[in-house]
Amino acid sequence: MRETPVKVAAEDGRIVKPPTSDDSPLAVRGLTVSYGDKPAIFSVDTIVPQGSMMAIVGPNGAGKSTLLKAVLGIVKSLSGTVSIFGESLSEAQQRVAYVPQRASVDWDFPTRVIDVVLMGLYRKLGLLGWLTNHHRKTARACLERVGMVQFAERQIVQLSGGQQQRVFLARALAQDADLYLLDEPFAGVDAATEKAIIDVLKSLKSQNKTVVCVHHDLATVADYFDRVLLINVQKIAEGPVATSFTAENLQRTYGGRLAATHIDDLRLPAG
Amino acid sequence: MWTTFLDALLLQAGYNAALVAVGAALLGIAAGTSGTFLVLRKRALVSDAIAHATLPGIGLAFICMTALGGDGRNLAGLMLGSALTAAAGLLLVAWISRATRLSEDAAIGAVLSVFFGFGIVLLTLIQTMSSGRQAGLDGLLLGSTAGMLFQDGIIIAIGGALAVGAVFALRRPMTLVAFDADFAKASGWNVGHVDLAIMGLVLGVAVIGLKTAGLILIVAMLIIPAVAARFWTERTEHVVLGAGLFGGLSGYVGAALSASAPALPTGPVIVLVCAFLFVLSLLFAPIRGVLASLLRHRRFQVRVHRRQGLLALAHSEAVHDRMTLAVLRRDDLIRADGVATDIGRAQAAKALLDERRWEIVRQMQFAEGLKANFDGLTPIEGVLTKDELAEVDRRLGPLSIVGG
Numbered sequence: 001m002r003e004t005p006v007k008v009a010a011e012d013g014r015i016v017k018p019p020t021s022d023d024s025p026l027a028v029r030g031l032t033v034s035y036g037d038k039p040a041i042f043s044v045d046t047i048v049p050q051g052s053m054m055a056i057v058g059p060n061g062a063g064k065s066t067l068l069k070a071v072l073g074i075v076k077s078l079s080g081t082v083s084i085f086g087e088s089l090s091e092a093q094q095r096v097a098y099v100p101q102r103a104s105v106d107w108d109f110p111t112r113v114i115d116v117v118l119m120g121l122y123r124k125l126g127l128l129g130w131l132t133n134h135h136r137k138t139a140r141a142c143l144e145r146v147g148m149v150q151f152a153e154r155q156i157v158q159l160s161g162g163q164q165q166r167v168f169l170a171r172a173l174a175q176d177a178d179l180y181l182l183d184e185p186f187a188g189v190d191a192a193t194e195k196a197i198i199d200v201l202k203s204l205k206s207q208n209k210t211v212v213c214v215h216h217d218l219a220t221v222a223d224y225f226d227r228v229l230l231i232n233v234q235k236i237a238e239g240p241v242a243t244s245f246t247a248e249n250l251q252r253t254y255g256g257r258l259a260a261t262h263i264d265d266l267r268l269p270a271g
Numbered sequence: 272m273w274t275t276f277l278d279a280l281l282l283q284a285g286y287n288a289a290l291v292a293v294g295a296a297l298l299g300i301a302a303g304t305s306g307t308f309l310v311l312r313k314r315a316l317v318s319d320a321i322a323h324a325t326l327p328g329i330g331l332a333f334i335c336m337t338a339l340g341g342d343g344r345n346l347a348g349l350m351l352g353s354a355l356t357a358a359a360g361l362l363l364v365a366w367i368s369r370a371t372r373l374s375e376d377a378a379i380g381a382v383l384s385v386f387f388g389f390g391i392v393l394l395t396l397i398q399t400m401s402s403g404r405q406a407g408l409d410g411l412l413l414g415s416t417a418g419m420l421f422q423d424g425i426i427i428a429i430g431g432a433l434a435v436g437a438v439f440a441l442r443r444p445m446t447l448v449a450f451d452a453d454f455a456k457a458s459g460w461n462v463g464h465v466d467l468a469i470m471g472l473v474l475g476v477a478v479i480g481l482k483t484a485g486l487i488l489i490v491a492m493l494i495i496p497a498v499a500a501r502f503w504t505e506r507t508e509h510v511v512l513g514a515g516l517f518g519g520l521s522g523y524v525g526a527a528l529s530a531s532a533p534a535l536p537t538g539p540v541i542v543l544v545c546a547f548l549f550v551l552s553l554l555f556a557p558i559r560g561v562l563a564s565l566l567r568h569r570r571f572q573v574r575v576h577r578r579q580g581l582l583a584l585a586h587s588e589a590v591h592d593r594m595t596l597a598v599l600r601r602d603d604l605i606r607a608d609g610v611a612t613d614i615g616r617a618q619a620a621k622a623l624l625d626e627r628r629w630e631i632v633r634q635m636q637f638a639e640g641l642k643a644n645f646d647g648l649t650p651i652e653g654v655l656t657k658d659e660l661a662e663v664d665r666r667l668g669p670l671s672i673v674g675g
Contacts, residue, residue: 072457090459098457105451109311110505119450122443123458155505175458 023086025050025179025210026071031080033063033070040066043080044235048179051208053201054227055215057245059254062232064214065101068181072098084179094123097177101184102164107156114152116167117142120174142173145203147196162193169197180204182213186220198224218266221245279527288530290424291416295483295522295541297431299492302480303518304438305472306493307500307511311449312469317364318493320379321470322477324360325353325486326390329411333397343397346423346482349411353486354478360386361470414485414538416526423482430479434472438511441468446507483526485538491545492518499549502556517552521545573598574648580604582626584611584619625651631663 026048033040041063048054056064069075071082073089084092097120117139118131125131143149146166151159159167165185172180185197201211201224215221221228221241228245230236230253237249247268282289309315332352337343360382367378394408409415438445447455448465456462473493480489500513525541554561572594580595581604590596599605604615611619628651655663 069453074453074456093459096457098454100451100453100457104453106313109450110501110507110510111446111450112506115506116450119447119454120458122447123460125443127440127443157505171454181457 024048025085026212027083027086028067028071029081031067031070031082032078033066033075034078039078039233041070041231042234044231046229046235046238048210048212048227050210051205052227053205053211053213053225054229055213055221055225055241056229056231057215057218057221057253058231058236062253064231065183067231068098068183068212068214072096072181094175095178097172097175097180099168099172099180099182099185101187102161102168107159107164109156111156112152113143113148113154113156113159113167114139116156117170117174120171123175139170139174142170143167145173145200146170147192160190162189165189166193166196169200173200178209180209180211182211184214184216186213186215186217218250222266222268275531276528279530280524287419288527290421291419291483291530291537292523292526294419294424294427294431295416295526295537296519297428297522298476298480298483299496299518299520299522299541299545300515301431301434301438301518302476302484302489302492302522303496303500303514303516304511305434305469305476306518307497307514308438308445308449308469309473310494310497310501311446311507311510312466313449314375314469315494316376316379317361317470318473318477318490320360320364320383320386321357321474322486322490323383323390324357324386325477325481326356326387326412327393328353328356328390329408329481329486330390330393330397331356333408334393334400344408346420346426350426350478350481353481354474356386356390357474357477361474410485410536411481412485412487413536414480414483414488414541416483416529416537419482427479427483430475434476434479435515437468437472437475441465441472442508442511445469483522483537484541485536488538488542491542492522495542495545495549496521499545499552502552502559505558517545517548521548571648577602577604578622578648581615581619581622584615585623627667628660628663631666635663635666 024047026046028044028046031044032042044063044067056067058064066075070077070080071084071089082089085095089096114136118135120142121135121138125135140149140152143152146169148163148166148170151163151167156164156167169182169185172182180201182201186194189197201213204211213225215225222245225241227239228241229238230244230249232253232255236253237244237246245268247264247266250266250268277283279288279292282292306315306318309318329349329352332349333343335352336345336348341348364375364378364382367373367382368375371378373381397408444455444460444465445468447458447460448462448469452462455465476493477486477489480486480492484492496514496516496518497510499517500510503513504510521541521544525544526537528544529535529537529540552560555563557563576592576595576598579592580590580599583590583595584599584604590599596605596609599615600607603612604618605611632651632655652660
C-alpha cells in the first residue's frame, strides 16, 4: 500500500490561510490559552451561525470565560485564530459587544448608571468628540430596554446585583453591535432581571443578531438557547440544543461531577 | 509673619514669591487631576516608585552638565535626567511584575529603594567632587523655591498646562480603563497604552514638581487631592475637578505660607495644607464623610428602635431595651411611668396595620420590584400608590379599620 504524504503547508513553507469561506459572526480555530503550564482551553474550534443564541456550558474551571476573553483579545492566546464576520478582531471590533461578569469591577466607583451606559459609546465618540443629547438619548433608550431608565441618575454603588447586570447589558446595547458576548449574565440575579435579560437577548436574536452566553444553569439551556457549546478545556460537543445537549454529552463534559439524577431532571432526549 | 502671608497670598510679596505661588498652584492642579486616574485605577503606589526613581536622574544630569562645562543646576536639564530614570524605573516595575510572579507592590518596593539608594550615592559623590556648587540639589528632595528663576516658573507653568490638557483629552479612555479594563480592551482601546498614558502623566507631573514640592513629597500632591475629592462626589468628572481644585489650592496656599517664613521648605508646607483639606473632607463631606455616616447610622438606629417599640406597644409586650424606651419617651409615645400615651397608642396601631399591609403586599404580583422596601421601616404610603394601598386594604378586610 502506498502512503500519501500528508501536506500541512505550502511547498515553499508559506503559511496557508485557513479556509474562511464563511463570514459567520464568530469562527474560532484551534484556540489555546494557558495561564501557566496547564492550558485553560485547548484547541477549541467553533463556528457560530448568524442569528443564533449559543450557550457555552461546562463545569467550573472549564475555560468558559477564558474562551470569551480570548475571542475578545482580553487574554492572549498561545495559538489559534479568531475571525469575526470573516475579519480579524481589530477590523470587526465595532461589531462586537461584551458583557463582563459583574463581579469583575469595583461598584464603588464614582459614576452614575447613565455614565456606565455611555461608556458603550466611548469608542465611537473617540477622544475629543462631544457628548451630545443624541448620545444621552441613545443611552436612556438602552436603559429603557432593560427596564432601568428610572435609575439613570443613581450612583452605581446603590444597585442590587440584578440591576448591576442590567446596566452592563444596557452598556453592551449602546455598543450597537452584531455579535454579543456575555459572561454569565444570569449568575445570581433575581427572577425579574432574568426575564428582562432573556427578553432583550431574544429581541436581539429576532433582529438577526448573534448572541453567545457563558451559562451555568443547565435547567434553562433548552428554554433560552438554540445552540450549545459544551467545553471542559477541550470542546466536547457543539450544535443545536435539540441534538447536542444530551445526557451523554453532559456526562462527558462534567464527568462524575454531575449526578445522574440531576441529568434525569433535565428530561433530555436520549443521547 | 501674618501680614507677609497675606501679602504672599495676594501676590504682593514680591515678584519671586508671586511666581512661586502661581507655579505651585498650576502644579497642584496638574498633580491633582492626573493623580485622580492613578487613584481610581488603584495603583497609587506607582507614583511613589516614579518619584523616587527621579533621584539618580538628577545626579546623572548634574554630572553630565558639569562635565560638559555647563551649569549643573539647570532645571530643564535636571528635569530631563530625572524623567529618563523615572521612566526606566517605571518600565522595570512593569517588566518585573509581568515577567515574574512578583506582585506589583513588591516590584515597586524593590525598584523604589534601589533607585533612591543609587541617587543618594550619586548626590554624595557630587558633593565630594565639587563642593559648594551642588547646593541646589538638596533642595530638590523636599522642594525649595528660594531663588527660583523666571524661566523655571515658565517651565512649570507650561508643563502643568500640558498635563491638564492631556488629562482632558484622555479622560474617557482613562475613566473606562480605571472602571472596567476588560470592557475597555474588548471595545477596542489599547489598555496598555492607556495605562502608559496615566503613568506618563504622573511621571511628567513628578518631574515638573521637583523644584516646588520636592521629589519625595510630590507623591502627596498626586494622591491626596484625589482621595479628598472622592469624599464629596460620586462622579468621575467631579472627582477630577475637585482634585484639581484641592491640589491648586494647597499648592497656592502652601507656597504663600512658605514664602512668608523663608526657612520653611515649600514641599512639606504644601503637603500639610493638602492634608488639612483631606482631613476636612474626611470628617465633614456630606455623604461619604465620617460624621455624616455616623449621623446616618444613628438616625437609622433610632428608626429601628422606634419601630420595634411601637410594635411592642401594639402587642402590649414589655420593652427591655434602654434605647427603645428612650426613643419612645423622647417622642412622647410613652409617659415617664412607661404607659403608652394617646399618640403612642395611635401610632402603635398604625405600625401594626402597616405590618399586616406589608404581609399582603409580599404576596401580591406587583411586589416583585419592591423587595428592597420590605424592611418595615420605609413608610408604606411612599412605596405604593393610593390605588394599590386601597387594594391591599380591601384584601386585608375588616382588620384595616383598626388604624382609624
